[in-house]
Amino acid sequence: MPYSRQPRATTLGIVIAVVLAWGCSYARAAVVVLANRASQPVRCEITSLAGPQEHTIARGDLICVPVSARDESRIAFEADGSAVGYHLDPNACYYFFDTSLGGLNLQKIGYSEEASTPPLDDAPATQWEKVGKKLPRVSKIPVKLLADDEERMVAKAWQDRLRARLEAASAIFERTCRIRFEVVAFDTWDSDDRITDFNRSMVEFEAEVPPAPARLVIGFTSQYSPMTGQTKVGGTRAAFYPYVLVREWSQHYTEAERLEMLVHELGHYLGAVHSPETTSVMRPVLGDRQARLRSFRIGFDPLNALAMYLVGEEYRIRGNIRRLIELSPATRLQLRSIYQEIGRAIPNDPASAQYISLLGNLPAATQHTGLRPVVPEAGAAASEPVDSGGSVLLRPLRGANK
Numbered sequence: 001m002p003y004s005r006q007p008r009a010t011t012l013g014i015v016i017a018v019v020l021a022w023g024c025s026y027a028r029a030a031v032v033v034l035a036n037r038a039s040q041p042v043r044c045e046i047t048s049l050a051g052p053q054e055h056t057i058a059r060g061d062l063i064c065v066p067v068s069a070r071d072e073s074r075i076a077f078e079a080d081g082s083a084v085g086y087h088l089d090p091n092a093c094y095y096f097f098d099t100s101l102g103g104l105n106l107q108k109i110g111y112s113e114e115a116s117t118p119p120l121d122d123a124p125a126t127q128w129e130k131v132g133k134k135l136p137r138v139s140k141i142p143v144k145l146l147a148d149d150e151e152r153m154v155a156k157a158w159q160d161r162l163r164a165r166l167e168a169a170s171a172i173f174e175r176t177c178r179i180r181f182e183v184v185a186f187d188t189w190d191s192d193d194r195i196t197d198f199n200r201s202m203v204e205f206e207a208e209v210p211p212a213p214a215r216l217v218i219g220f221t222s223q224y225s226p227m228t229g230q231t232k233v234g235g236t237r238a239a240f241y242p243y244v245l246v247r248e249w250s251q252h253y254t255e256a257e258r259l260e261m262l263v264h265e266l267g268h269y270l271g272a273v274h275s276p277e278t279t280s281v282m283r284p285v286l287g288d289r290q291a292r293l294r295s296f297r298i299g300f301d302p303l304n305a306l307a308m309y310l311v312g313e314e315y316r317i318r319g320n321i322r323r324l325i326e327l328s329p330a331t332r333l334q335l336r337s338i339y340q341e342i343g344r345a346i347p348n349d350p351a352s353a354q355y356i357s358l359l360g361n362l363p364a365a366t367q368h369t370g371l372r373p374v375v376p377e378a379g380a381a382a383s384e385p386v387d388s389g390g391s392v393l394l395r396p397l398r399g400a401n402k
């Protein structure tokens with residue numbers, strides 16, 4: 001009827017106008033990743049959009065701090081009883097380390113210049129940049145969890161167990177890149193008893209299980225238990241790929257190790273690749289018993305944390321991303337630089353090259369043109385292979401050394 005159509009058309013008009021305006025104002029906040037490789041917890045103050053904010057970074061941990069992509073950010077911390085200050089570049093990684101003189105200093109993890117340049121569109125700041133006071137919102141990824149017919153517990157017990165594990169994993173991602181994995185459904189599938197090979201199990205899982213109503217389905221198979229030597233315990237095919245499969249039943253693994261395997265696969269889902277850093281959850285071979293230690297912290301290396309934050313930021317803004325190639329050219333250029341840097345440090349692992357190919361065609365890379373020479377810093381974490389691309393000088397703040 002005419003009287004009801006008119007208002008509906010008006011509503012539609014407003015919706016379209018809002019979407020267009022949102023599309024035009026597509027611009028992102030940036031992030032700074034700070035890792036603590038020093039022997040003590042580090043306290044620092046970072047000044048960016050939200051004004052000065054205090055942070056404490058536990059030993060071996062890292063934090064991801066949203067900063068302005070446009071305005072300069074600064075960091076201050078205490079070293080040898082005096083205040084030290086540096087400028088921070090947006091979308092960059094830094095680490096604290098013990099100096100040979102027993103003090104504390106900060107080093108930038110170098111990778112190619114194009115990646116340290118944030119995408120500055122000629123567009124107004126994002127809502128978050130305008131507000132500035134609180135953190136960017138957390139985006140959710142709906143997940144369906146499945147056990148196969150070999151699962152030994154009753155439904156309630158395995159669902160509680162896997163839900164708790166996903167929540168523990170999700171807390172790590174929320175802290176690192178403001179993404180939450182949320183259970184929206186449980187189900188089971190019949191796995192073929194004749195299959196003992198992981199890759200064939202994956203094919204069977206993909207064929208049998210539809211992803212709906214989730215974006216991501218995670219299958220926990222208890223199909224085959226004997227494991228000798230290096231065995232594939234989990235896998236997915238690409239970032240944003242809707243299937244992850246992990247081995248569940250094995251007397252060889254503790255719950256902490258199972259959590260680590262899940263975080264590793266979800267890291268791949270959000271764009272992380274294999275890391276040469278021996279304590280990173282993205283090291284190529286897990287099950288090395290590190291996760292059994294009470295002091296061990298399941299977490300990401302700085303470059304993978306940065307990659308996931310960039311992917312997560314675009315997912316927050318655009319939502320419907322199903323492949324890396326759908327990311328904006330600016331983000332894909334940054335990811336390529338990060339993957340190249342990681343790949344250089346772990347040349348025998350195919351993951352970074354595979355993810356670079358998933359980024360699609362991009363302009364030829366500039367080879368580290370913007371980097372200043374490596375600073376020979378005595379006592380710095382020189383053995384960290386991921387820094388092999390070169391560390392760069394930090395710009396001290398004038399007047400910060402009091």
Ligand SMILES: [Zn+2]
Pocket residue numbers: 264268274284
């Ligand atoms: Zn992996």
